[in-house]
Amino acid sequence: MEFSNRISTLxxxxxxxxxxxxxxxxxxxxxxxxxxxxxxxxxAMSKIASDIFATGAARALQYGISxxxxxxxxxxxxxxxxxxxxxxxxxxxIITSGGQQAIEMTAKIFLNEGDVVICEEPxxxxxxxxxxxxxxxxxxxxxxxxxMKVDLVEEKLKTEKNVKLIYTIPTFQNPTGTxxxxxxxxxxxELADRYDVMILEDSPYFELRFRGERxxxxxxxxxxxxxxxxxxxxxxxxxGIRIGFACASKEIIAKLTVAKQVSDVHTNLxxxxxxxxxxxxxxxxxxxxxxxxxxxxxxxKMLECMEKKFTKKVTFTxxxxxxxxxxxxxxxxxxxELANRAKAAKVTVVPGLAFATDETKICPTFxxxxxxxxxxxxxxxxxxxxxxxxxxxx
Numbered sequence: 012m013e014f015s016n017r018i019s020t021l022x023x024x025x026x027x028x029x030x031x032x033x034x035x036x037x038x039x040x041x042x043x044x045x046x047x048x049x050x051x052x053x054x055a056m057s058k059i060a061s062d063i064f065a066t067g068a069a070r071a072l073q074y075g076i077s078x079x080x081x082x083x084x085x086x087x088x089x090x091x092x093x094x095x096x097x098x099x100x101x102x103x104x105i106i107t108s109g110g111q112q113a114i115e116m117t118a119k120i121f122l123n124e125g126d127v128v129i130c131e132e133p134x135x136x137x138x139x140x141x142x143x144x145x146x147x148x149x150x151x152x153x154x155x156x157x158x159m160k161v162d163l164v165e166e167k168l169k170t171e172k173n174v175k176l177i178y179t180i181p182t183f184q185n186p187t188g189t190x191x192x193x194x195x196x197x198x199x200x201e202l203a204d205r206y207d208v209m210i211l212e213d214s215p216y217f218e219l220r221f222r223g224e225r226x227x228x229x230x231x232x233x234x235x236x237x238x239x240x241x242x243x244x245x246x247x248x249x250x251g252i253r254i255g256f257a258c259a260s261k262e263i264i265a266k267l268t269v270a271k272q273v274s275d276v277h278t279n280l281x282x283x284x285x286x287x288x289x290x291x292x293x294x295x296x297x298x299x300x301x302x303x304x305x306x307x308x309x310x311x312k313m314l315e316c317m318e319k320k321f322t323k324k325v326t327f328t329x330x331x332x333x334x335x336x337x338x339x340x341x342x343x344x345x346x347x348e349l350a351n352r353a354k355a356a357k358v359t360v361v362p363g364l365a366f367a368t369d370e371t372k373i374c375p376t377f378x379x380x381x382x383x384x385x386x387x388x389x390x391x392x393x394x395x396x397x398x399x400x401x402x403x404x405x
Contacts, residue, residue, distance in 0.1 A: 017144050022370065035357070039392035041379040042359040044185065044334055047309075050302045050382075051249045052289065059288045063281065071281040077271045078264075079106025079256070080283035086290050087242075087256055096231030097240050103264035105271065108278045110215045110243035110255035115141040116270040117176070117211050117239050117257070122147050127171045129208075130178040131159045133337075133366030133376070135185045138178060138213060150174075151368035154184065156328070158191025161198045168206045177203060177210045181229060182217040183333025186366045186378035190331060196229045203237050215243040215255075216333040218299050221307035223331035236260035244286055246334070247299050252282040303332070306382050310336070312389050313381045320397035324404050327379075334382045337363075340375040340404050349377055352403055358395045 063071050078084065088104045091097040098104055107113045114137070122128070124146030130139070132151025142149060150167050152159050159179055168174055177199065181191035191199075203210050212229045230240035236259070243255040257267055271277070289295075313336060317327055327338040338360075340349065346362035353360050363376030384392060 017146065021140055021143060037357045039358045039384060039388045039395065041381075041384065041392055041396075042361045043380055043383050045380070045383045046246055046250060046302075046334070047305060047382050050305065052293070052298060055289060055293055056249075056285060059285050059292070060281075063284055063288070067284065071284050073280065075277045075280040075283070077105075077268050077277050079104075079278060080280060080287055083254075083283045083287035083290075084256075086287055088258070090290075090295075091240075091242070091258060095228055097228050097242075098230075098258045101236065101260060102258055103261045104256055104258045105264050105267050106278050106283060107241075107255040107257055107271070108275055109245060109250075109253045110213065110241050111137050111141070112271075112274070112278075113239075113241035113255050113257040113267075114138045114178075114211065114213060115144075116267050116274065117241070118142050118145050118147075119270045120263070120266040121175055121209055123175075126173045126175040127167075128176045128178055129164060129167055129171075129174060130368065131180065131184060132368055133186055133363060133374075134178070134368070135180060135213065136365045138180075139366070139368065142178065147175075149368040154187050154189055156189055158184065158189050158195055159199070161191075161195040161202070164199065165202055168202060168208065174206065174208050177208055178213065179210065179229075180213045180216075182214055182226065183219060183330055183335075185216070185333070186335050186361070186363070187337040188328045188330030188333050188335045190223075190226060193226050196226065197232060200229055200232055200237065204235055208237075210238045211241060212238050213241045215241075215246055217242075218247055219303060219306060219334070220332040221303050221310065230258065236263070239263060247295065247302065248286060248289065252279070252286065254278060254282055254286055306332075306334070309381045309384070309386060309389060312386050313379065313393060316390055316393035317397075320393055322397075322401050322404050325400055334380055336379045336381060338377050338379060340377075340400075342375055344375045344404055346374045346377040349399065349403055352399045353377075353396055356395045356399050358392045358399075360396070 084104050088098045122145045127148045128142050129150050131154050152163050230238040239259040241257050350360050350362040361378040363374030
């Protein structure tokens with residue numbers, strides 16, 4: 012068969028492929044990006060679901076409007092505005108089928124084939140593939156402990172033609188776990204204004220802060236409608252409900268609405284209603300605090316085990332929140348080879364190549380997830396991984 016140019020060059024997500032590994036009770040997974048099932052508010056959601064089917068089934072199972080269930084939109088706009096300074100009076104909000112759809116639809120409304128997108132290097136594979144599907148050129152900017160090296164962005168804005176979008180995960184970045192400093196966020200917004208470029212601020216993890224001070228969202232500093240903020244309920248409620256949102260200027264939301272109408276018409280209405288009722292009946296901040304307590308313990312356990320058992324030739328990030336830790340081997344070593352050796356030892360990791368803008372180069376990195384495994388699995392898995400690293404790296 013002859014497939015379109017848009018899809019023929021795309022490779023499957025390395026993460027999704029790893030998740031297809033047959034269920035093996037001996038296998039310990041550090042490769043998923045999944046929240047812990049213990050974080051799902053199952054009891055409260057079960058009651059709400061029963062109530063919806065008892066009193067509002069006809070509405071929940073019917074078509075809905077493309078912008079999203081009005082109560083959920085209103086609750087989300089109010090919370091994002093009052094708590095985080097995101098969604099001003101000049102902005103609007105659309106409910107999407109997960110944060111991934113907000114990324115893909117932003118690409119759809121702004122990008123033409125041959126345009127340039129500046130992004131972090133490494134970055135989220137789902138976003139990179141969504142952007143690649145529109146025939147754009149990806150230009151990667153290195154990441155350090157303070158996030159994207161914004162000083163290098165201006166060089167690319169000066170030298171690259173047709174830069175249309177800057178894509179960033181500024182808070183607890185996937186895959187590194189790092190957070191962009193407030194100073195760099197302000198600088199990035201200034202550059203976007205100066206060079207007339209849009210910013211897509213992808214923030215699915217920003218509420219999962221375990222320690223340190225919150226850094227303002229780039230969108231909260233936006234005075235010119237320059238930033239699209241993509242958020243998600245996946246990490247604080249449950250990922251399977253596939254509810255995300257995008258906040259942007261009213262003009263942009265109108266275009267995103269048209270894009271959604273040719274994609275999936277509207278996000279699952281039953282789960283939108285369920286989410287709205289949960290947010291109305293429960294203290295979401297209290298729920299998030301419990302999740303953060305759980306994940307802080309897991310992260311600390313992982314870092315403690317890595318510090319004790321990993322060869323000193325391997326370095327790793329120390330995030331203040333989110334779901335991920337990024338590990339770096341010395342130059343010349345291959346994260347893909349490490350991942351294969353780890354899998355043979357019954358532990359899975361994601362090789363750094365999965366997050367690279369250039370899929371042909373060798374990356375000496377690999378990503379670990381700490382939210383899904385138990386404390387016992389973290390200890391046993393890091394022990395296995397340390398043995399593999401010691402054999403491979405020395």
